[in-house]
Amino acid sequence: MKFGYILPNYGDKIGPRELVELALSCEEQGFDSVFATDHVIMPAELREPYGRLLEPLTTISFIASRTERLKVGTSILVLPQRNPVIVAKQAATIDAYSGGRLILGVGAGWAEKEFGFLNSDFRNRGKVLDESIRLMKALWSEESVEFKGRYFRISDAVFLPKPAKRDIPVWVGGNDGHAIRRAETLGDGWHPVGIGLEAFSKGTEAVRASGGTKTISIRMTTDVRKKRELVTLPSGERRMVASGSAADIRKVIGDYEKAGLDYFCASIMHPSAEETLKDIKRFGQDVVRSYS
Numbered sequence: 153m154k155f156g157y158i159l160p161n162y163g164d165k166i167g168p169r170e171l172v173e174l175a176l177s178c179e180e181q182g183f184d185s186v187f188a189t190d191h192v193i194m195p196a197e198l199r200e201p202y203g204r205l206l207e208p209l210t211t212i213s214f215i216a217s218r219t220e221r222l223k224v225g226t227s228i229l230v231l232p233q234r235n236p237v238i239v240a241k242q243a244a245t246i247d248a249y250s251g252g253r254l255i256l257g258v259g260a261g262w263a264e265k266e267f268g269f270l271n272s273d274f275r276n277r278g279k280v281l282d283e284s285i286r287l288m289k290a291l292w293s294e295e296s297v298e299f300k301g302r303y304f305r306i307s308d309a310v311f312l313p314k315p316a317k318r319d320i321p322v323w324v325g326g327n328d329g330h331a332i333r334r335a336e337t338l339g340d341g342w343h344p345v346g347i348g349l350e351a352f353s354k355g356t357e358a359v360r361a362s363g364g365t366k367t368i369s370i371r372m373t374t375d376v377r378k379k380r381e382l383v384t385l386p387s388g389e390r391r392m393v394a395s396g397s398a399a400d401i402r403k404v405i406g407d408y409e410k411a412g413l414d415y416f417c418a419s420i421m422h423p424s425a426e427e428t429l430k431d432i433k434r435f436g437q438d439v440v441r442s443y444s
Contacts, residue, residue, distance in 0.1 A: 153409055153443045156185040156417035157432065158227055158371055159215075162205040163421075168214070170425035171206070175215045177429055179222040181436025182444060185255060187227035187371075187417060188212050195265040209242050216250035225255030227371055227417060228325030228343060232261060232277040233270045236284035236304065237311075240291040244315050252316030257343050258285065259325030278330055279303075285322055285338045292319055323369060327351070335359050341367030343417075346383065346391025349407055356412035369415035370408060374401065376420070376434045394418070398438035405439070 157178045160166050166174075175186045188208035212224035224246070231239060247254040260277045261267065267274035283301045290299050290306075297309040324331055324339035327347045332355045335342035342359045344352065347370065356368050372394050373383050379396035394404040394416075405416050418435060422428045 153405065153413070154184040154415045155182070155440045155443070156187055156223075156225070156227075156369070156415060157183050158417055158419040158421075159186050159188050159211065160421040160428065161188045161208060161211050162191070162202050164204050165423045166425045166428065168206065168211075171211065172215060172218050173425060174429060174432060175219055175222060177432050178436070179219050181433060182440045183222065183436065184415070185223035185225055185417075186212070186215060187225045187255075187257065190226060190229045191263070191266065192230075192233060193266060193269045194263065195269075198263060198265075209239075209246065212254075213246045213249065216246060216253060223253045223255055224250060225323070226257045228257040228259040228323070230261035230266075231258040231284050232280040233267060233272045236287050237291065237306075239284075240288040240311070243288070243320050244292060244311075244313055247315040247320055248313050254315075255321050255323060257323040257325050259331070278334075282334060282338060285324075285334075288322070289319070289338075321367065323367065325371075327355075332358050335366065336362035339366070341369060341415075343369045343371060345371045346373060346393070348392055349411060352408060352413075353411040360412060367414050368412050369417055370413060371417045371419060372404075374418035374420050374435060376401065376431050376438070398442075401435075401439055402442065 159171055178186050188211045190208045191202040191205050194203050208226045216224045243256050260281050264274045280303055283303050287299050287304050291297055291311040292315050297306050297311050299306040321340040323341040323343040324335040325343045327344045336359050359366050375395035380393055382390045383393055384390050394401045420431045
């Protein structure tokens with residue numbers, strides 16, 4: 153089992169210096185990676201929690217420069233809102249600077265007004281995402297890039313530098329059938345958020361059946377202070393939580409591991425960096441190190 157940490161790069165309580173401090177603590181505690189969340193511009197009615205957010209690729213590039221072993225990633229980048237050629241270049245550059253430590257989590261997105269502000273196609277975002285992943289993979293691997301799609305066309309082009317290992321792992325974010333099928337056919341891994349165990353098991357089985365080496369991860373709210381079963385989002389969606397004692401949390405992780413989990417990404421966040429840091433250390437000592 154590998155462990156990642158979801159950086160609180162959003163909200164108005166934790167700033168850049170504190171994010172670096174949290175990442176350094178994760179490296180010290182034996183985490184394998186840290187991930188940053190993405191949003192660019194939110195409508196006023198959706199100000200919380202993503203109205204103030206430090207851009208994820210910039211954030212993880214800075215953190216990569218301050219760490220030595222820790223992988224850095226996105227959980228997740230809303231790729232259909234961005235030009236995939238530019239994202240591919242940014243990703244390859246971060247990968248070069250970090251020595252091949254990038255994991256690129258991508259997803260279709262959900263905030264329709266945000267797409268509108270960015271002049272992006274919300275209705276066809278799934279199709280744009282699929283084509284964008286294919287294009288980035290071509291840019292990272294082909295010497296002379298030839299790509300003919302519905303949304304993007306490139307002919308006889310040079311794209312350098314290539315990633316450190318001629319590719320970058322792309323994890324597909326999302327809990328629904330579209331995300332699972334995308335992970336099966338295009339991704340190097342599946343990255344759902346707070347999905348229930350039964351649905352996770354079915355999704356994992358489908359992704360594994362597609363063949364190849366796929367990383368099965370999950371992003372989950374983690375609370376080492378009190379026991380709680382679910383988190384309810386403003387939309388009304390309910391998500392699973394890993395919480396309670398170290399034994400309680402290990403039990404949750406163990407159940408998902410039996411269903412095929414490779415990589416548990418803990419979302420631990422408090423209003424202050426000091427309190428967040430305390431819980432990261434506690435989780436690292438009581439849970440992460442128990443898997444060493």
